[in-house]
Amino acid sequence: MTPTSDAKDAVRGILCMLLSVMIGIVTDSVVKQLTLGYSILMIVWARYTFHMAMMVGVLGRRFPATLKTRRPGLQAFRSIAQMTAVVTFVGALSLLPLAQCIAIQFLTPILITALSVPVLGERVGLRRWASVLAGFVGVLIIIRPGAGGLSWAALLPLSAALCSAVYQLTTRLVGRTDTPMTSLTYAALAGTALANVLVPFAWITPDATGWVLMGLLGLLGATSHYAQIRAYGFAAAAVVAPYIYTSLLWAVAFGFLFFGEIPDRWTIAGALVIAASGLYIFHRERVAARTREVGG
Numbered sequence: 001m002t003p004t005s006d007a008k009d010a011v012r013g014i015l016c017m018l019l020s021v022m023i024g025i026v027t028d029s030v031v032k033q034l035t036l037g038y039s040i041l042m043i044v045w046a047r048y049t050f051h052m053a054m055m056v057g058v059l060g061r062r063f064p065a066t067l068k069t070r071r072p073g074l075q076a077f078r079s080i081a082q083m084t085a086v087v088t089f090v091g092a093l094s095l096l097p098l099a100q101c102i103a104i105q106f107l108t109p110i111l112i113t114a115l116s117v118p119v120l121g122e123r124v125g126l127r128r129w130a131s132v133l134a135g136f137v138g139v140l141i142i143i144r145p146g147a148g149g150l151s152w153a154a155l156l157p158l159s160a161a162l163c164s165a166v167y168q169l170t171t172r173l174v175g176r177t178d179t180p181m182t183s184l185t186y187a188a189l190a191g192t193a194l195a196n197v198l199v200p201f202a203w204i205t206p207d208a209t210g211w212v213l214m215g216l217l218g219l220l221g222a223t224s225h226y227a228q229i230r231a232y233g234f235a236a237a238a239v240v241a242p243y244i245y246t247s248l249l250w251a252v253a254f255g256f257l258f259f260g261e262i263p264d265r266w267t268i269a270g271a272l273v274i275a276a277s278g279l280y281i282f283h284r285e286r287v288a289a290r291t292r293e294v295g296g
Contacts, residue, residue, distance in 0.1 A: 013235030017243045020227035025102070025250035027220040028093060029258055030213050035094035038204060043090050043217075044083070045199040048191035050218025055188055059181075066185040070177040078170035078183070079190035085163035086191070092156035098255035099263040102247050103142055103271035104157035109241070109278045110135035111165035119169045128284050131277040138273030141266055180229060242282050245275045 034043050056063055069075050092101045114132050116122040124132075143154040167187075174183055206214060231240045248271050255261035263271075 009234045010239050013231045013240045014243055016227045016231035016234060017240040018246060020224045020231060021244055021247045022250055023220050023224040023227065025247055025254055027217060027224060028098060029254045030216055030220065031090055032093045032098055032259065034213055035090065038210065039202040040087060040090050040094065041199055041202040042204060044087055045195040046214035047086060047217045047221060048188060048195045050215050051221050052188045052192040054218050054222045055185065066181045069182055069186065071174050074170060074174050075183065075186040076190065078167055078174060079187045081163050081167040081170060082187050083191045083194060085160045085167055088156045088163065089160035092153065092160060095153040096157065097261040097263060098259065099248065099251040099261065100142065100267050101157045102251040103267055103274065104139060105161050106245065106271060106274040106278060107135055107139055107161040108164045109281060111162055112168055113281050115165055115169055120172065128281055131280045135274050135277035138270045138277060141273060142270030144266060242279050245278065
């Protein structure tokens with residue numbers, strides 16, 4: 001039997017998401033390596049500046065057109081949310097094992113579900129609320145408050161997950177009036193501008209290796225983001241988004257190979273609980289979408 005075009009697109013979407021996830025973990029590994037010799041502010045500066053340079057180079061004369069927005073205030077707020085997520089996640093990578101940071105980041109889609117009620121006015125059923133609660137239980141398993149496992153550093157990936165959820169929700173809002181490229185440009189432009197204002201206070205001239213790694217941040221970040229955009233272009237979010245959870249496998253492998261980190265049983269158990277909660281939410285969204293289609 002010859003696969004249908006929808007089936008082929010689904011496969012392409014899944015492959016693009018898997019590629020995006022893998023490159024994303026490579027990017028996080030580069031960031032973690034850079035934290036050994038450079039400040040968080042310098043790494044954030046490199047992440048935005050080189051990414052912005054790549055966008056300008058690729059878009060060329062089309063770049064000014066991407067600045068047209070009907071929601072400048074919301075674009076600014078969204079950009080601040082993204083930059084805060086980047087700063088707190090880089091801080092987390094400097095203090096915590098790679099796999100633990102990624103596991104707590106799994107909370108993002110669960111937070112999106114919870115926040116979609118007040119922000120987007122969406123209705124969330126009892127079963128999805130139960131999944132949200134289970135996701136938070138998974139985080140508690142990882143950080144183990146009251147059992148010697150909780151430290152202030154654990155608040156950093158939690159903050160990053162919250163800010164990332166706010167960023168993605170506001171992306172949905174501006175997506176009603178602005179193109180994806182406009183949103184991508186504003187996030188990169190705002191982060192680059194603010195980082196360049198602040199970086200002189202923490203500047204350390206990189207060596208050759210440092211420059212190469214910082215340049216890689218822009219290349220890898222842009223490539224990962226593009227692959228994710230392509231994934232959602234090929235197939236519905238409910239089809240490709242669950243594959244985000246393969247990032248834990250890459251995080252464990254890269255953490256062990258490059259930093260000698262071995263996640264403890266609590267991190268693995270908590271990550272599995274959070275992933276199961278997120279996957280169930282994706283499942284319920286797919287069921288809800290099919291119900292709406294049948295209902296017309």
